[in-house]
Amino acid sequence: MAITIRKLISSSRNIATTSLNQLFGLRFLRLISTSEECGKKFAAVWGNGDYGRLGLGNLESKWSPNILDPSIFDNQGVREIACGGAHTLFLTENGNVYATGLNDLGQLGISDDRSYSTEPLLVAGLPKEVVRISAGYHHSLAITVDGELYMWGKNSNGQLGLGKKSPRVVPIPRKVECLDGVAIKTASLGSEHSIAVTDKGEALSWGGGAHGGLGHGHKSSFLGFVRSGSEFTPRLIKDLEGIKVKSVAAGMLHSACIDENGSLYVFGESAKKRLAYEDGKCATLPSLVRQLPYSEEVSCGGHHTCVVTSGGELYSWGSNDNGCLGIGSTDVTHSPERVEGPFLRNPVWKVSCGWKHTAAICGGRVYTWGWGGSHGTFSEDGHSSGGQLGLGNDVDYFEPTLVDFPSNANVLQVSCGFNHTAAILGYTELIS
Numbered sequence: 001m002a003i004t005i006r007k008l009i010s011s012s013r014n015i016a017t018t019s020l021n022q023l024f025g026l027r028f029l030r031l032i033s034t035s036e037e038c039g040k041k042f043a044a045v046w047g048n049g050d051y052g053r054l055g056l057g058n059l060e061s062k063w064s065p066n067i068l069d070p071s072i073f074d075n076q077g078v079r080e081i082a083c084g085g086a087h088t089l090f091l092t093e094n095g096n097v098y099a100t101g102l103n104d105l106g107q108l109g110i111s112d113d114r115s116y117s118t119e120p121l122l123v124a125g126l127p128k129e130v131v132r133i134s135a136g137y138h139h140s141l142a143i144t145v146d147g148e149l150y151m152w153g154k155n156s157n158g159q160l161g162l163g164k165k166s167p168r169v170v171p172i173p174r175k176v177e178c179l180d181g182v183a184i185k186t187a188s189l190g191s192e193h194s195i196a197v198t199d200k201g202e203a204l205s206w207g208g209g210a211h212g213g214l215g216h217g218h219k220s221s222f223l224g225f226v227r228s229g230s231e232f233t234p235r236l237i238k239d240l241e242g243i244k245v246k247s248v249a250a251g252m253l254h255s256a257c258i259d260e261n262g263s264l265y266v267f268g269e270s271a272k273k274r275l276a277y278e279d280g281k282c283a284t285l286p287s288l289v290r291q292l293p294y295s296e297e298v299s300c301g302g303h304h305t306c307v308v309t310s311g312g313e314l315y316s317w318g319s320n321d322n323g324c325l326g327i328g329s330t331d332v333t334h335s336p337e338r339v340e341g342p343f344l345r346n347p348v349w350k351v352s353c354g355w356k357h358t359a360a361i362c363g364g365r366v367y368t369w370g371w372g373g374s375h376g377t378f379s380e381d382g383h384s385s386g387g388q389l390g391l392g393n394d395v396d397y398f399e400p401t402l403v404d405f406p407s408n409a410n411v412l413q414v415s416c417g418f419n420h421t422a423a424i425l426g427y428t429e430l431i432s
Helices: 013-024 026-033 269-274 280-284
Strands: 042-047 062-067 078-083 087-092 097-102 116-122 130-135 139-144 149-154 169-175 184-189 193-198 203-207 231-236 245-250 255-259 264-267 295-300 304-309 314-318 333-338 348-353 357-362 365-370 397-402 409-416 420-427
Touching: 042 078, 078 130, 078 420, 087 130, 087 139, 130 184, 139 184, 193 245, 193 255, 255 295, 304 348, 304 357, 357 409, 357 420, 365 409
Parallel strands: 078 409, 184 245, 245 295, 295 348, 348 409
Antiparallel strands: 042 062, 042 420, 078 087, 087 097, 097 116, 130 139, 139 149, 149 169, 184 193, 193 203, 203 231, 245 255, 255 264, 295 304, 304 314, 314 333, 348 357, 357 365, 365 397, 409 420
16 A cells, blocks of 8 residues: 555545445455555456465455455565466565465465465475566466576476476476576466567577467478477577567467567467468568557467557457457457557556456556456356456456446556456545
């Protein structure tokens, strides 16, 4: 919190109490009132609750945001959240990493062999302060303050970058030793692959390359068949050599990166088909997306991509399952199309793509759209596995729709997983 609850409601006590009560209840008011540290950031979670991925201590799905008790994180504020396939990572202000959810392939990075956890547990084996995290479908990543890279979880396609002889499952964080002397600045994890940027702006990728998401191009077998193989250690993306990359994103089968000049490059067969590239042979190599103005941030989902420009405009394209592009329909779009609605009035700041849903931050508020959970893959006995839009139901939305937070809540980050979502909230004093 920016201030304690006494200051928060000093000038508008009834308004603040009512809005917070209605959304989160008296329990949340008590959490705020017992938080003495100025500027503390809280974590909110919603969506599918299977395997405890929401960290709420149970397996229940939530169709609206729920706040996690700060005591879970030793009363530290939450700096960053990363939602994976069925697990979630939390990075606290003091550089510790916590994980909750499915652990069948070691993606939580905890020291015991439990198959899942319903509440966040401290990740073992990280010897230094962590400054960045990322969660893939079954694997996880942490970057330390001095740029060292630690990875854990599923490793069947080399997505941990630990070498060809490393185990197929790594249950606790292991340093990617082949990168000794190389400082990693940022990274992103997809379904079976990983991509990272060094402090010098070099783009590296590794893991499953069957669909071209590594950006290394096709390989030919001794019989002459064209294939794209896996990489078991980080490899420089040659076609981006000499280009200073500042950010990257990994989706289910494709990847994207933005250089220092705001140019966007995409690679992966799924991404190229959605952009209507005619030359299939170039699908596994980075290609410049010329239709966009200066790009600031990119996120890759299951089969869709979203970009925020320097002017705060949001563009999307690709598969439009359940309306995940936010353009008011389910029509597939083969070129970047601007997402309008509330984003015509205020600039977009952040965007995150899940499997078939999307979230964006605009004006300190979070908007979601796409797959809500109804008619979902995992529905059983008439109960939806969804709620990932946080809109109080499980239906699909084709346009950006405001998630109901108190008016004094300032959303600082949002992350979409397979079918759950999380956000970091700060609070400001209400003006009566």
